[in-house]
Amino acid sequence: MSKQKRTKIKEVLSVGVSDKAVVKGWVRTKRQNKNVAFIALNDGSTIHNLQLVADPSTIGEDLLKLVTTGACISAEGQIVASQGSGQSVEMNVSTLEVLGSADPEKYPLQPKKHSMEFLREIAYLRPRTNTFGAIYRIRHAMIFAIHKFFNDKGFLNIHTPIITGSDAEGAGETFRVTSLDLENIPKNEAGEIDFKKDFFDKETNLTVSGQLEGELAAMALSEIYTFGPTFRAENSNTTRHLAEFWMIEPEVAFADLEDNMDLAEEMLKYLVSYALENCADDLAFLNQREIDEDKNKKAEDRNELCLLDRLKFVVDNDFVRITYTEAIDILRNSKPNKKKKFQYLIDGWGADLQSEHERFLVEKHFKKPVILSDYPKDIKSFYMRMNDDGKTVAAMDILFPGIGEIVGGSQREERYEKLVARMDEMNVPKDELWWYLDTRKFGTAPHSGYGLGFERMILFVTGMTNIRDVIPFPRTPGNAEF
Template sequence: MRRTKISDILKTGEVGEEYLVKGWVRTRRGSRQVNFIALNDGSVIHNLQIVADVEKFGEDLLRRATTGASLAITGKLSPSQGSGQKVEMLAEKLEVLGDCDPNAYPLQPKKHSLEFLREKAHLRFRTSTFSAIARVRHAMIFAVHNFFTSKGFVNIHTPIITASDAEGAGEMFQVTTMDLNQLPKKEDGGIDFSKDFFGKATNLTVSGQLEGELAAMGLADIYTFGPTFRAENSNTTRHLAEFWMIEPEMAFYDLNDNMDLAEEFLKYLIRYALDHCQDDLDFLSKRLLEEEKNKKAEERSMELLEKLRFVVENEFVRLTYTEAIQILKDSKPNKKKQFKYPIEGYGADLQSEHERFLVEKHFKKPVVLTDYPKEIKAFYMKLNEDHKTVRAMDVLFPQIGEIIGGSQREENYDKLLARMEEMDIPAEEMWWYLDTRRFGAVPHSGFGLGFERLMLFVTGMGNIRDVIPFPRTPKSAEF
């Protein structure tokens, strides 16, 4: 008999029919006559209750069905006698596929802290919380590809190893095959990278954007979805050293087109989650309510499903950075010095507290900020006619702040070259990027969405380390 997934049994299983299920024991309880085993195979948040007759299988065999053990069970579905489930399985055959030492297994049937589970990342997929997150993550990956494919975009794999720094931040992981104990040196004492594998200094990429722009100049509408790396020595709840980025680049798009696409994209993803991840989102919502039950009302997060609908059901407000600064400067929290970073005037780099105020308190809608000062944005963003601001746009969400950052790109060769010189970016190393401005340049735009930032929003989790299977952070690359 072929195995049937528990998700399929709970959806379409017929009472009286016989099925084979395989999974891991969540709990086992019972009496001398009958044992009740909660079995989960990862396909769904819910367990299937197995009813096992002690006389039929023997105490020795059932004693091996401890939490964490893997079982194969054949039996018939029956209407459930208990609450919380419609059907249960009456076991006819029971085989222990893998024993689990109850004295050593760390995931006992009790509540574990998220910090503890991060130390057991090789096992945390077995828990309800992390299996739910993994299924939602899969659904969001599928939705990303589905959205762009439906719009005729081409998926491009941009390089993981690169010689360029797209953001100009300098916090990059170096890649080398050279012996670190015997590095070749030049006459001036510097490292001779001509002896290295690629003949030059190379790093793990911080963004696929620049290469994405090259592809857009021939394919028009492309998107990347791949791993990116930042060697930022930060242990906050919002930073990872390795994370995934979604970066579309579109030829013939201006800033308004870019904002339209970003809003449509985000609404599509969140609507997809609401339509296809209901059970997991219900569980994650209850988990969040339980976690925050002792907080003051004003400190609690918005209920998860309500927060997701907040984005889907509202038009995004669009305003300039200048307008936002004035609103923030005149706001009560700023006047009462309640902001950690007070807003004194134009030129301030907005922090999460400012972004959340605009979304949650002032407009009570998602917000798109545009036209930032050029000094606080990247070199490739198109200058406005005032020569002071650039055609940038950031999408701000409740509780999370910025979720998307993007811009119209500078397509004018002379202006781009001048900005690079202004920001000390060596033109000779970026000749290939400049070439696209020499050979049939067109207006074009793009944006970046940090996938784990999206996952924080959709799942309601508070730490970015909990929405990626194997988090990479300072001093942590264990699994």
């Protein structure tokens, strides 16, 4: 085969009829009779396959026998107008090389419908399916769009530590990091683990959030954002939880809660618009996939809006902004609550809202994305700014259809005495966070920030229903296989 440069299938399909090209990729299907073989080839650059038309007498029967589903091949030939339906152009193959064969008896991804559960078991191969190829291309587009959004607004990207000595959320569900010999753990005089003998001379864990360190950077650089992995050792096997996931966390000096809500709404609309404009083919495929799956569901389990309509719903609507107190009144007086249809009934003020409540507000009551603000202090974190009423904090959550909470944030407590009081109230160790408290002594300023769970965003944009299917290699209880 000649050393002509490879052309991506996406480019071949967009250029149309052209001179000779070389394409390389993985075989999805092959149909053959004695006169001709039709090979569907995909290289991951697009959801669409390129049809290769090969003459057995030219290419050779023995070589074509190796061209099976899953095999990796290189093909050279003329790009011509397609004779059949389903594609505008195809390649008349002149030469073909098998780069890597795939035993058709053992290759797990045969050209048929596979369950999501089965595909999770072969996560090393699932990127080769149409569904996961689409998800990973969209995931990449969203990564790029996030960086572009913040860069264009003058934010600086800050790398915050993955190994940390603090638990930003105070929940205690962290993965411990140690170099101690687990067969011979050193103990101190009190019989406790002697972390003085550990690598960092103290107890450390994987980070649950880059927020606290992000605040430090915002107190010098004004507008920053983090985009990094975060870890929670929460033994939760739900469709919305991962032990390792990615978070986007902007922190903005001189911003109050209203500014925080404005930034988050602008960012979410930007990301969804970017997906609609730049991922049209993949979204069209996932939209049709969802419509087909809905046909097999009970009427009450079907999506009220299709995927593309849900995305447009976010872009086309101003988000409704209400307080937690107003939301509680709506929920308490709602039909599902009065008829005891909610799994968690709303009795009164102070209840921690569940996903069913959040989705009711978005999907049934307002029929728009919702920003809830001013939550009871007792159900929120120590760093959130106390409101003048002494009962609520300047917190905000953004709720989306199908997802519930997608963004959580707050104005941060910049007043030293009030922050200390909250830490004492919630038993947050001040000695571990002395550096965080110091920023309230040395040039403190009002500031705000929020966190966007990246995988939850990808769940929304792709229409997938399980968070394990929007990250390449999910980490969940009992699962760190690949």
